[in-house]
Amino acid sequence: MDKLDPRITPFKDGFAADHLKDKVDAKVYGAPIRQQIIMPVVPLHQRPATTSMMDTQLLLGTEFDMYDIAGSWAWGQEVTPAGFGYVGYVPKMTLAPPAFTPSHRVCVLRAPVFAKPDLKSPIRLDLPLNAKFLVEDTDGDYLKATGFGYIHKNHICQQTDKDTDFVQFAELHLGLPYVWGGISSDGVDCSGLVQSALRAAGQDAPRDSDLQQKYLGHEVKDYKQLRRGDLVFWLGHVGIMRDEKTLLHANAYHMTVASEPLEKATERISLSAGSILSIKRL
Structure with missing residues (x-):
């Protein structure tokens, strides 16, 4: 077993x-x-x-x-x-106890919830990317989230919406602090960044990098032919390719979500985590 x-x-x-x-x-x-x-x-x-x-x-x-x-x-x-x-x-x-079945989710890094359908009205709270809620009514450009208040239509999407470019959501996190266990606008860790970005695009993902390596995508054999969205795995670490040469990752070296050449990151990471274990394509 x-x-x-x-x-x-x-x-x-x-x-x-x-x-x-x-x-x-x-x-x-x-x-x-x-x-x-x-x-x-x-x-x-x-x-x-x-x-x-x-x-x-x-x-x-x-x-x-x-x-x-x-x-x-x-x-x-x-x-x-x-x-x-x-x-x-x-x-x-x-x-x-569950009070609603979510109809929408936040699709920006942080969405203000207003007391009224008016940008000048008081902000009751902020909701992070991927927070889920039920929309009960629409008033102009604002949708009313049951029990919370009004959120601008540009800040949310339907729960059923999917997007093929999950990297755009990962890029929203650039500059956020590195926070162990984080998956919110307060900060993220390496695998949290991947999970948050994929969830924002309408795809669920495991939480830790080893599980992501095991269950997400298929193996890329030619490391010289990388694409936007490829996931690069080391022992205990994962990053997202923005293009064929640039890695986006939350890391403890910068203590932030940073973008840098894959070659440079690989050279540094190899000193503590060894060589690249695999590259996966979704």
Whole structure:
């Protein structure tokens, strides 16, 4: 039997999800309670403490299967189309029973939500790229998001919209800080940049670079014939080609999302992560 990946498999301390009965030997099995993220950006931690490592972030409208409660924390798994959602703890106050099926998502790096359909009206909050919500009404150039306020039509797209050029969304992140576990306008890490850009284009993706290397695209054999959108993988790192020579990546050397020649990046990265493992084309 293949070893289960604890990042994406809900089991811990003698407990496992019901659907793992034939895969995990546990004392107790349980069914989840479906919840929904009700805040713009929510950290998912390894342990029920703000001081523990943040593995990723969950955005407004994301569904979350809750299996356990530990004080003010809920333990469970992000719900994703392909089942690659991360397992961990989120503050219980950021969850509620699903109140809507998202109809739209944010398609810019940050979208202001106005109190009225007027650019001069107060801004209630900002929603990050890929935040999901239900549009209940339209007023001129503004769409009313249920429970939040008005968002300009140029800042959102329908949930069903797809785009073949996911790199354009990655490029929106240029200059953002490098943040471990980040997938929002607060900052991103290398694989978070890839996941966020693909989600903005209407395609789901695993969270970590090793899973992205395993499940995304097909292998590029000729490294001299690279294209925009090719994914370059090293041990523990991934970047996106903007063209045949330029790499876009969130990295701890620059501590930002940077664009640089692939040749230059490869020379530097090889000192800590070795040679390129593979290049994948979607």
